[in-house]
Amino acid sequence: MALAHKGLPYEAIPVKYTDKSSIAFSNQDRVPVLVDEGVTVSDSWAIACHLEQKYQAAPALLGGDMGRHFTRFIDLWATRSVFPHIVRLVLFDALNHLDPVDADYVRSTRERQLGIDLATLEAQRGENIKPFNQSVAPLRSYIRQHAFLGGETPSYADYTVFSLFQWARMISSFRLIEIDDPIFSWRSRMLGLFDGLAANVPHDDH
Amino acid sequence: MIQQNRITLFDLSGVDDELRISPFCWRIKMALAHKRLDYEAVPWRLVEKERIAASNLSTAPVIVDGGVVVGDSWRIAEYLDSAYPSRPLFVSEQAKAYCRWIHFWTERILHPLIVPLILEDVLKAIHPADFEYFRRTRERAYGRPLADVCDRSAVAYEKLFAATSFVRSLLRETKFVSGESPSYGDYVLFGAYQWARCCSEVRIFRDDKDPTTIWFTRMLGLYDDLGSRAVRLTMLPTRAP
Numbered sequence: 001m002a003l004a005h006k007g008l009p010y011e012a013i014p015v016k017y018t019d020k021s022s023i024a025f026s027n028q029d030r031v032p033v034l035v036d037e038g039v040t041v042s043d044s045w046a047i048a049c050h051l052e053q054k055y056q057a058a059p060a061l062l063g064g065d066m067g068r069h070f071t072r073f074i075d076l077w078a079t080r081s082v083f084p085h086i087v088r089l090v091l092f093d094a095l096n097h098l099d100p101v102d103a104d105y106v107r108s109t110r111e112r113q114l115g116i117d118l119a120t121l122e123a124q125r126g127e128n129i130k131p132f133n134q135s136v137a138p139l140r141s142y143i144r145q146h147a148f149l150g151g152e153t154p155s156y157a158d159y160t161v162f163s164l165f166q167w168a169r170m171i172s173s174f175r176l177i178e179i180d181d182p183i184f185s186w187r188s189r190m191l192g193l194f195d196g197l198a199a200n201v202p203h204d205d206h
Numbered sequence: 207m208i209q210q211n212r213i214t215l216f217d218l219s220g221v222d223d224e225l226r227i228s229p230f231c232w233r234i235k236m237a238l239a240h241k242r243l244d245y246e247a248v249p250w251r252l253v254e255k256e257r258i259a260a261s262n263l264s265t266a267p268v269i270v271d272g273g274v275v276v277g278d279s280w281r282i283a284e285y286l287d288s289a290y291p292s293r294p295l296f297v298s299e300q301a302k303a304y305c306r307w308i309h310f311w312t313e314r315i316l317h318p319l320i321v322p323l324i325l326e327d328v329l330k331a332i333h334p335a336d337f338e339y340f341r342r343t344r345e346r347a348y349g350r351p352l353a354d355v356c357d358r359s360a361v362a363y364e365k366l367f368a369a370t371s372f373v374r375s376l377l378r379e380t381k382f383v384s385g386e387s388p389s390y391g392d393y394v395l396f397g398a399y400q401w402a403r404c405c406s407e408v409r410i411f412r413d414d415k416d417p418t419t420i421w422f423t424r425m426l427g428l429y430d431d432l433g434s435r436a437v438r439l440t441m442l443p444t445r446a447p
Contacts, residue, residue, distance in 0.1 A: 063300050069384045070304035076372035077311065137314035142307055151303055 001159035002048055004194040006058040017102040045075055048156050061156040074149060074157040077138075078164060085132035086168050086176065088114070092122035093172035093204070125174065132176065136183060143186045154193060162190040166198050169205040212244045214270040216258050219249035220331040220405075224437040227331050229317065229401035230279040231267045232433075236393035237283055239429035241293045245269075252336040280309060283390050295390040304384060308391035316398050319366040320410065322357035327406035331439045358408065367412050377417035381424070388428065396425045396433065404438050 003010045015022055015031050026033045026042045033042045034050065041050045049068075052061045062068045091110060095103045095118065111117050121128070139161065142149065149157035165187050168176055177184045191199040215235065218228035226232070226247065238245045250257060250266050261268040261277035268277040269285075276285045283305075287294050296302035329352065332340050341352060348355050373395075382388045383395060399422050402410045411419040426433040 064298070065385060066298055066301040066304060069380065070300060070307065072379070073304065073307065073372075073376055073383065076375050080372035080375070081315075081369060135315075138307065138310040141310040141314060145306075146303070149303075149307075151299070 001162070001193070001197065002051055002061055002156055004197050005061055005154070005156070005159070006051055006055050008051070008055065008058070016099065017105050018099075044160070045072070048160075052156075063150070063155060067155070071155065071157045071160070075160045078161045082132075082135050082161070083164050085128065085135050086164050088121055088128045089125055089132060089176065090168045090172035090174055092118040093174065097171045097204075129176075139186075140181065140183055143182045147189065148186070154190065158186075158190060162187065162198070165190075170201060170203045173204045211272040212246055213238065215245055215247045216250040216266045216268045216270075217247035218266045219251065220333055220439070222437065222442050223249040225331060225404065225439060225442065226436060227328065227401065227405055228266055229397035232397035232400045233279050233390070233393045234267045234269065234282050235432065236388075236396060236425075236428070237286060237295055237390060239432050240295060240388070240390075240393070241286055241290055243286070243290060251333050252339050279394075280306075295393075297389070301384065301389060301391075305389060305391040305394065308383065308394050312394050312398050315369055316395075319362075319369055320398060320402050322355055322362050323366065323408045323410070324402050324406040325352060326356045326358075327408070327439060331405040363409065366410070370418065374412070374417050377421045382421070388425070392425060396422070400426075400433055400436065404436055407440055 013022065020029050023029070023031065023033045023042075026040050028042050030042065032044055032047060033040065034047045036050070036054070039050070041047050048061055048071075052068075060067070062071045087110075091106075095107060098106060107118055114121070139149075146152075148154040149161065165176065168174070177187065215231065215238065217226050217231045217235070219225060220227045226235075226249075231247070235245075235247060252265065255264055258264075258266065258268040258277065260270075260275040263277035265277075267279055267282060268275065269282055271285075271289065274285070274289075276282050283295050287296055296305060329337070329340075344355075345352060376383065380386075383391045399410055399418075402408065411422070413419070
C-alpha cells in the first residue's frame with residue numbers, strides 16, 4: 001500500500017516461512033524486506049521511513065515530523081494492542097492457506113508462543129471477539145469523525161492498521177467487524193484504494 | 207501588549223479544596239500553563255451545577271474567559287488556540303489529528319484500565335457532598351455496583367501494563383509523545399496518570415525504568431512543577447471514617 005501510495009513500480013516476491021534463503025542477504029529472517037537500488041531495508045516501519053525520505057516529491061506517507069510521531073503511535077498500537085487479538089481469532093484458519101510444511105512450522109511455533117493449541121483458540125472465538133472489539137474502540141471513535149486516519153486522504157497510519165484486517169480477511173471467513181460498524185466502512189474505503197489493490201487478491205471473506 | 211483577562215477554570219475538587227481530582231481538568235491546567243495564560247483554578251464540586259450552567263454542560267472542566275464560557279476539554283483546547291494563537295497546543299492539522307487520536311485512546315482504553323485500580327481511593331478522595339451523585343452516575347455508566355468495579359488483582363495490573371506496552375516503546379524513542387517538546391497529546395495522557403497520582407498510591411507504572419515513568423517525571427516538572435506540586439490524597443490528614 002505504501003509503494004502504491006508513493007506511485008512506485010515494484011515487484012513483490014513470495015517468501016515462505018520455512019524457506020527464507022531468498023532474504024538471507026538482509027541479515028535477518030523476517031519480511032518485509034525492501035531492495036531499492038542496492039539499498040536493503042527490513043522492518044515495515046523502517047521501510048515506510050525510507051520511502052518517505054527517499055521519495056519526497058511523491059505524496060507524503062507520514063506527513064512531516066508530527067505526522068511521523070502520530071503514525072508511529074498508531075503503528076505501535078496496531079502491532080502491540082490489536083494484532084495479538086486478531087491472531088487469536090483467525091490464526092487457526094491461516095493453517096489452511098499454507099504449504100503443509102509451513103503450516104506445521106506456524107502451528108508449532110505459535111502454539112509455543114501463545115501457550116495454547118490453535119484448535120482450542122478457535123473454539124474460544126466467541127469470547128475472544130470481545131477484547132478485540134474493545135481494543136479497536138479508539139479507531140471506531142476516530143473513524144466516526146474522519147474518513148481516514150490520515151484525515152481526508154489515507155496515509156501510512158491507515159495502511160499499518162488496515163494490513164491487519166487485510167491479513168485476517170485473506171485467511172479467514174471469520175467476521176471481525178459487523179457491517180454497521182464505522183470500521184467496516186473505513187475498511188471498504190481502504191479496499192477500494194489503488195484500483196482495488198487489496199480487494200483483488202484471493203480472500204476468504206464473503 | 208494586549209491586556210489579557212484572567213481565565214477562570216472550574217476545577218473538580220475532592221475532600222479538600224486543594225485536592226484536584228479530574229483527569230480532564232489536569233489536561234486544561236497543563237494547556238493553560240503551556241500557553242503561559244493567566245488563570246485561576248477555582249474548586250468546584252460535581253453537585254454545583256448552577257455555577258457552570260452557562261456552559262450548558264454538567265461537568266468540569268469549564269472555563270470563563272471574559273464573556274466567553276467554554277466547556278469540554280477538547281473544545282477548551284481548540285478555543286485556547288483560536289483565541290490565543292501564540293504557543294499553540296496544536297502546531298498543525300496533523301498535530302491536532304494526533305492529539306485527537308491520543309484523546310480517544312486515553313478515554314476508551316487507558317481510563318477504563320486505571321479505574322478498577324484507583325476507584326477505591328477515588329471514593330475516599332471525592333467530597334462527601336458529591337459522593338451520592340458520583341456513585342449513582344458512575345454505577346449507571348459502569349452498569350454495576352462500584353464495589354464490583356474495584357479490582358487490584360494481578361490481572362488488572364497486567365491488563366494495564368499490556369495495553370500500555372506500546373506507549374513504553376514509543377517513549378523509548380522520543381522524549382514526549384510528539385517529539386522534543388510537549389503537546390496537548392502529552393497533557394491528555396498526563397491527565398490520566400496525574401489523576402491516579404492525586405487520588406491513589408497504586409502502582410500505575412511497571413517499574414522505575416519504565417519509559418513512561420521517566421516521561422511522567424518529566425511532565426511533573428513542567429511549568430514550575432505544576433504537576434509535581436499538586437496536593438495528593440495521601441498528603442492530607444487522615445479523617446475519621
